[in-house]
Amino acid sequence: MSIRSQVKYLAGLGVAALIGLAAIAPAKAAVSTDPVKLTLHDWTGQLITTQLMGEILKKAGINVEYVQADYLAQFTGLQTGDLHVAMEIWETTGRDAMDAATATGKVEVFGPTGMKAKEEWWYPAYMKEACPGLPNWEALKDEACAKAFATAETEPKGRYLGGPVTWGGFDDERVQALGLPFEVIHAGTDAALFAELESAYQRKAPIMLWIYAPHWAPSKYQGEWVEFPAYTKECYADPAWGSNKDMAYDCGKPSGEIWKAGWAGLKDKWPTAYTAIRNFSLDNDEMGKMITEVDLDGKKIEDVVAGWMKANEARWSAWIKN
Template sequence: MKAKSLISAAVMALAGSGMALADSSDPIKIPINEWTGQHISAHITGTLFKKAGYEVEYVTAGAVPQFAAIAQGDLHLQPEVWTNNVGDIYPKAVESGDIVVLGQLGLQPQEGWIFPPYMKEKCPGLPSYDALYECAEAFAAADTFPKGRLITYPADWGTRSKDVVGMIELPFEPVAGGSEGAMIAEAKSAVATGDPILMMFWQPHWLFADMDMEWVAWDAADGECVEESGQERGKACGFQQATIDKIANKNFASDYPGANAIFEAMSLDNSVQNALMLEIDQKGRPLEEVVAEWVDANEATWKPWVDAGLAAKQ
C-alpha cells in the first residue's frame, strides 16, 4: 500500500510538471474538419493529451471522409461529431464496432434555416416554413427568380437542405455555400444592405453573438425528426437536431488508456466555444493562442480530466 501511494504521488507530480510518460510513443492523430468550433474542440483535446505527456498530430480531414480513416485506425478520435451530418459510413462503423462512441461533448446544438428579422416584413407568416411557399420571390436572386434562393452547406457536407426542399416541394433553389467563411460573408453583406437571405446554419457559433438572426420554425415531429423521408407540406419537421458525440477507433482505449480516460471525462459547452470562436473568427487571433489562453485560465476545469487519465495509466 505504501509503495502504491508513492507511485501515485509520483504520477501526480509528473502531471503538474507536464512530464508524464505516454502509453505509446506513437502520436495520437486528431482530424481537423472544416469549421472553427471543431478546431477548438480538437485543439483543446490535443492540448490536454499533451499535458499528460502524449504526442499529438493534427490531420486535415473532411467531416464525412474522416469516419473511414477513424474506423481503419489511420486517425484515432474525433471530439465533435454532429450526429445528423455523418453519411452512411459512420453508423455502419459504430454498428460493427470499428468506431466507439465515448459520450457527448456537452455542446447543445441546433441546425436549420436562419434569416434576419427584417425579412418578416417582406414575408409575413415567418418564422413558419409555410410562409416560404407564399413569398419565395421575396428571397429570390437574379439567377433563381421566381424561386427563392437558399444557401446550403458546402457540397462536401452533404445535401440535407436540398433533400428537404425536394421532399416538401418548396419553391426555392438550393445553392451550396463555398465554405463556412463564404456563407458568413454573404450573411453579413445581406444584413448590411437589408437584402434577402435564407441560409442553412448551426449553433453554437459566434454568428449569433454578432448578428440578430431567427430560425425557421417547422411542424412538430411525431417522435424524432426523420430527414430522409416522409416529410411533406403540413408534416415537415425540417432537420433532426443533433447530438454532438465524442468517438474513437476501437483500439484507442487499449492503445492509449490514459488519453481515453481524459477524452471520456472532458466536456465543453456553448459558452466556451462561442467565446473562443469570436476571438478567432472576428478578432483574428491565432487558434493556438486562444486555446492556450483558455487552458491557462481554466486549470480547475480540466485538471480533473487529466488526473483521470494519469490514474488510468497506472
Template sequence: MMKTVKRFWFGVTATAALATGMGHAAEMGAIETPIKLAVNEWTGQHVTTRIAGEMLKAAGYKVEYVTAGYMNMYQALGNGEIDAAMEIWSSNVSDEYGKQLAAGKVTEIGDLGLEAKEGIAYPAHVAEICPGLPAVEALRDCAGQFATAETLPAGRLVDYPADWGTPGAERITGFDLPFKAVPAGSEGALITELRASTEKKSPLLITFWQPHWAMSAYDIKFVDLPVGEEACFEDPAWGSNPNATHDCGFAPTRVFKATWSGLAGKWPAAAEILANLQLSVEEQQPMMGAVDVDGKSVEETVDAWMQANPDKWKPVVDAAIQ
C-alpha cells in the same frame, strides 16, 4: 463544418465514467508514447482538438496532432494510427466508421456537448420583412420578398454548396414552398450573403448550421420545422405533405468523440479525460470567431480560453490523475 446528405442512425454509446459523471483517478499508462489526436478540416474541430490535447498535456501526457481527412480517417483510427477523434458529426460520417465500430476497433466515448443544429435560417431582421416567422407557413405569404431576377416569381433560398448536398432544396419540395434553392459557391459565399443582408437589412433565406461563429455575429434564427425523423425521409405519408418526403427538419445530429479501442488500456487516465471533456456551443462559437474573424491562431485562442476558464477543464484532469 462540411455537410453531406448521408445520414446514419448510430445509437449513443457512452463510457461508464460519462454515465456516472466525473471520472476517478486512473493509472497514467504509457506516458512516454505520444497520444495522436486527429485534426480535421474545420475551425471548430481544431478548437475542440486543441483543448483536448492541452488537457492531456496538463495531465502529463505527450500529444501529437495529426492532420487527417475527416471522411477517410476511420481505418487509421481503428488501426491505432490515430488514437482519438474529438468531434464526429453523426449527420456526416463515412460508412467506414460504422464498419470499424462494429468490428470493435473503434470505441465511442460519449457526446461532446455541442448542441448541433442544421436548418433553414435567416438573419433576425428578416422577421420584420416576413411577419409570422419563424413559422414555416409564413414563407408562403412573403416568398415574393425573397425573389431575385434569377428566381422570379419564386423566392430565393441560398442552399449549401452543391458538393455538400441539397438539403434546402429538399425542404422546398417537401413543404411545397414557392421558393427556388440556389447553391452557394462555398462556405465563404454563404457568409458573404449573411454579411450583405445584415448590412443592407435585405431579405435572405439560407441553409445554415450551428455551431458556427456567424450564428452570433449575424443573429441568425432558424425556421421552425417539425423534428426530423427517419420516416420523414423515406415515407411521403409522413408529415403535412402527402406527396413528398422531407417535410420536416433536418435529422437530429449528435456530435460525439471516439477513440482507437486500445486507448483506454494503454493510457487509462487519458481515456477518462477525453470521455469527460465537454464543450458547449456558447464556448466554442466565440473561439471560432476569434480565429476566423479576428485572425488569431487556434493555439493562442485556446490558451486564452483555458487560462480564463480553469473551472471548465481542470477538475476533469484532476479527477483522472489524483
C-alpha cells in the same frame, strides 16, 4: 561457508526473490509512443475543440498529430485505425454516419462534448416584412415570399445558401420533399457562408442560409430559424412519414448532442488519452466566446486555445488523471 560462498548464496536468494516477484506481479501494458491522430475539419469551432484536446493530451505526455479529414468520410479512417479521434460529430448532420460506423464495432462513441447542436434555415428579422408568415415553413411555399429571397441567379425561385457540401444536412432533399420554390446554393467554406451573411445584413439584402449553434452569428444578428415539421427518425428513413408520402426528409433537421467518437482501439493503445477524451466537456457559451475571439476579433486559434488552457488548468488537469 566461505565469504565467497555466502555472497553467491545471498545473490542467489536475491535473484530468486526477483524472479518470484516478477512471476506474481501483474504485467503493465506499455503505453504507445505513436501519435494520437485527431481529425480537423472546416469550421472554426471544431478546430478549436480539436486543438484544445490535442494540447491537453500533450500535457499528459502523449504525442499528437492533426490530420485534415472530410467530416463524413472520416469514418472510414476511424474504422481502420488510420485516424483515431473525431471531436465533433453533430447530432444534426452526423448521426447516421456515426451509427453506421459504430455498428461495425470498430468505432466507439466517447460521449457527448457538453455542447448542444442546432442547425437550421435562418433569416434576418428584416426579411419578415416581405414574408409575414415566417417562421412557419409553409410561408416559404408562397411564390411572393420565395421571390423575396431570390437573387439574379435563382429568380423566380428563392435562394437558400447552404453549408459546404461535405457537411451533409439533406437540404436539397428537403426542398424537393416539401415542395419549396427555392434553389439550394452551397457555400464553399464556413468562412464564405458567414462573410455572405455579414455583407447581406449590412445592406439589408435578402438572405436565407444555414446557421448553426454554438456560434456567434445567432447572438450578433437579429433573426429567426425557420420552423419546419419536427424531426423524427422516421422522417429520414420512411418516405410514407409526413406530408409527402413519396419522399423522405419532409421535416426539419435533428438537434441535440455534439459527440466525440473514434477508433475503438484507442482505449487499449492510449488509455490515458481515452480517459481524457471521455472527460473533456465544454458548453455552448464557452465555445461561442472562443469562436467570437477567432472569427470576429481576429485572434489566432492557437492563442485562444492557450488562453483557455491557462484559465482552466485545474479543470483539464483533472481530465488527464488516471
